[in-house]
Structure formats: structure tokens, C-alpha cells
Amino acid sequence: MQNQVPLSASTSPYQANGPSRRFCVAPMMDWTTSHYRYLARQLSRHTLLYTEMVTTGALIHGDTARFLRHDEAEYPLALQLGGSDARELAHCARLAEQYGFDEVNLNVGCPSDRVQNNMIGACLMGHPDKVAEGVRSMIEATDLPVTVKHRIGIDGRESWDDLCEFVEKLAEAGCRTFIVHARIAILEGLSPKENRDIPPLKYDRVYQLKAKYPHLEIIINGGIKTFDECHEHLRHTDGVMLGREAYHNPWLLAAVDSEFFGQAAPVKTRHQALRAMLPFIQSELDRGVFLTHMSRHLLGLFHGQPGGRQFRRYISENAHKSGAGLEVIETALEKVREPANPEIAEA
Structure with missing residues (x-):
């Protein structure tokens, strides 16, 4: 198989078909909240960020403004939807545009029982025509790029031909960007957590997709932790998406702009x-948000640094207390020494 030519470094987080997807942080339930995304944006201006998955039902029948609330500082930012009803997906795609998102993404990868019962997530890989109908409706409803995040298969539909059929039907519906988690999802017998680790990673399947469909944008996801791995994947695909590593070790993002976009990092130190x-x-405190809802996303910032454990412990022991405010963060910060020479220390 012939290697794909990697994308050239970009000086902008946007490209002809919307935001650059050269380097992305995956949508993760309870993790990629607006508070985490604000932190991530301090570290990288170019990384494409995704919201947690929001179901169409929650947006249509719930507190729409609360679910779609975000800060302009978070851009470029994509909204991930969970759903399967074409009319509801179209309505929510219009909401994504109305609220200023840069992309709307459909979740066809979540393996949990709860979403399966509502025809959401990975189970939809068994219904490519239904997904294609939803994608077509979304594309007709908005000028935003409509993308799909999916697995390489599900139990019972895990062959190469099944994967190609799925991609081709969505491409015929107008989808041009596929974010592919390089594992199958086992819907019977494995928990969502086990589905993130037990099915083996098959990166070659994703590479083969790009080789067979060079006109489509293929982003690879699943188990990626280092920049060396990212560069190897970029030899075969158009972009990389990191999940747990970008959350637990957020400082990794501080080198993304220079490493992948040829731009200076926005900050030099944690x-x-x-x-x-x-x-x-x-x-956020002023509008009634509890400190612990924000501080939990900061715990990995000093991962591996002298004093990092004390930083985490102080926040964990104090952020939940009644009336906790900025003083908790400031005191915790004093427990990690700031480097005298940032250029050398952080390198």
C-alpha cells in the first residue's frame, strides 16, 4: 500500500472544508466539558476540540441553551450529536450553526447499552441506510461541515466489505469527513470501558480506507498517546484524534501548535x-458554578512534575468545600515551583 503524503503545516486552524482536523481532541462524556475545553485552548490555538456527545432529544426537549453553551475562546469547536431520526438531526444541525459551532459531528461509535436502546452510537453501523438518511438531512439543513465518528465495525458486521459499504453509503449522502476509531465495538458482552481497550486496534484498516477513498478526509482515533505515533499515522491519514491521553496529560497540547501547525505555543509554562x-x-464561580466542577479538569496539568502530587491533593481535598474559590487554585499552584528558565525547563 502506498503511503499518503502528510498534510503540510498550516498557519490557520481553518481550511476550505471548515476547521483543520490535523490534530483533534476526541469527544468524551463527562470530560470534554466547556471547562476542560477552555483549559485546552490555553495550551493550543489550533487543536480542534469537540463537545461531549449531546443527544438530539436533550437538545430539542431539554435546556438547549445550557447544552450548547460555550465560550468563544473555545473555537475551533465541533458539536457532537447522538441520534438517528433524520428530522431531529437536521433540527439540531441548524442549532449547531445558530450557536456558532464550526462543525457538527454524528456519533456512530458509542457502545453503551443506554444509547443502543435509543438507536444512538455504534449500533447504527448495522443500519448504514438510516445513518445516510440522517447525514443527508443534516447536510441539507446547515452550511456547517457534517462529519461522522464511527468504529471499524461492530460484532456481526466487522468485515472489510461491511466497513466499505458503510463509508460508501455515507459518502453518497454527502459526508466527506470520517473520524475512525480503529477498533470494532462489541455490543453484546463488553462494557463501554472494555470496548475502549479489549477489541484490538487495527490501524491498517483505517490506512486502507484512506488508500481506497483518497478523495475523503480520514481522521484516525484510538489508543494514540505520543507525537511519534501521530506523525506515523499522518503518513497514512489526514489527521489524528487523541482522547484519554489529551485529558489526563493536557500539557501535551502545549506543543501541538509548533509540532503540527508551525506556530508558536500560546504559553511557555503550566x-x-x-x-x-x-x-x-x-x-464561572460568579454565575454559581461550583469550583469542583472546574478544578477536576486541572488535576493532570502538572502530571509528572515535582509538586504535582501535592497540587492534585490540595485541590482534591479543598475544591469541594462550601464557598471554595480561586484561593484554592492559587494555593495549590504555590505547591509546584515555577521554572526559572521556561524555555529549557518545559522543553
């Missing part, structure tokens, strides 16, 4: 990144 967060944290 201390600078956290201080840049303080006005945002205070504004």
Missing part, C-alpha cells in the same frame, strides 16, 4: 496556562 484560566474560573 503556571502561565493556569493563570490564564483564573478570570474564566472566577466568572
Whole structure:
């Protein structure tokens, strides 16, 4: 198989078909909240960020403004939807455009029982015509790029031909960007957590998709942890998407702009990144958000650093207390020494 030519470094987080997807952080339930995304944006201006999955039912029948609330500082930002009804998906795609998102993505990868029962997530890989109908309706409803995140298969439909049929039907419906988790989802017998680890990664399947469909944008996802791995994947695909590693070790994002986009990093130290967060944290406190809802996303910022454990412990022991405010973060920050020479220390 012939290797694909990697994308050239871009000086903008946007491209002809919407935001650049060269480097993305995956949508993760309870993790990629607006508070995590604000932190991520202090570290990288070019990484494409995704919301947690929001179901069409929640948007249509729930508190729409609360679910779609975000800060303009988070751009470029994509909204991930969970659903299968074409009319509901079209309605929510229009909402995504109305609320200023840069992309709307359909979840066809989540393996949990709860979403399966509502015809959401990975189970939809068994219904390519239904997914294609939803994608077509979304494309007709919005000018935003409509993308799909899916697995390489599900139990019972895990062959190469099944995967190609799925991609081709969605491409015929107008989808041009596929974010592919390089594992199958086993819907019977494995928990969502087990589905993130037990089915083996098959990166070659994703590479083969790009080779067979060079006109489509193929982003690879699943188990990626290092920049060396990212560069190897970029030899075969158009972009990489990191999940758990980008959450547990957010400082990784601080090198993304220089490594993949040829741009200077927005901050030089973890201390600078956290201080840049303080006005945002205070504004959230002022509107009644509890500190612990924000501080839990900061715990990995000093991962592996001297004093990092004390930083985490102090926040964990104090952020949940009644009336906890910025002083908790500031005191925790004092437990990690700021490097005298940031250029050398952080490198």
C-alpha cells in the first residue's frame, strides 16, 4: 500500500472544508466539558476540540441553551450529536450553526447499552441506510461541515466489505469527513470501558480506507498517546484524534501548535496556562458554578512534575468545600515551583 503524503503545516486552524482536523481532541462524556475545553485552548490555538456527545432529544426537549453553551475562546469547536431520526438531526444541525459551532459531528461509535436502546452510537453501523438518511438531512439543513465518528465495525458486521459499504453509503449522502476509531465495538458482552481497550486496534484498516477513498478526509482515533505515533499515522491519514491521553496529560497540547501547525505555543509554562484560566474560573464561580466542577479538569496539568502530587491533593481535598474559590487554585499552584528558565525547563 502506498503511503499518503502528510498534510503540510498550516498557519490557520481553518481550511476550505471548515476547521483543520490535523490534530483533534476526541469527544468524551463527562470530560470534554466547556471547562476542560477552555483549559485546552490555553495550551493550543489550533487543536480542534469537540463537545461531549449531546443527544438530539436533550437538545430539542431539554435546556438547549445550557447544552450548547460555550465560550468563544473555545473555537475551533465541533458539536457532537447522538441520534438517528433524520428530522431531529437536521433540527439540531441548524442549532449547531445558530450557536456558532464550526462543525457538527454524528456519533456512530458509542457502545453503551443506554444509547443502543435509543438507536444512538455504534449500533447504527448495522443500519448504514438510516445513518445516510440522517447525514443527508443534516447536510441539507446547515452550511456547517457534517462529519461522522464511527468504529471499524461492530460484532456481526466487522468485515472489510461491511466497513466499505458503510463509508460508501455515507459518502453518497454527502459526508466527506470520517473520524475512525480503529477498533470494532462489541455490543453484546463488553462494557463501554472494555470496548475502549479489549477489541484490538487495527490501524491498517483505517490506512486502507484512506488508500481506497483518497478523495475523503480520514481522521484516525484510538489508543494514540505520543507525537511519534501521530506523525506515523499522518503518513497514512489526514489527521489524528487523541482522547484519554489529551485529558489526563493536557500539557501535551502545549506543543501541538509548533509540532503540527508551525506556530508558536500560546504559553511557555503550566503556571502561565493556569493563570490564564483564573478570570474564566472566577466568572464561572460568579454565575454559581461550583469550583469542583472546574478544578477536576486541572488535576493532570502538572502530571509528572515535582509538586504535582501535592497540587492534585490540595485541590482534591479543598475544591469541594462550601464557598471554595480561586484561593484554592492559587494555593495549590504555590505547591509546584515555577521554572526559572521556561524555555529549557518545559522543553
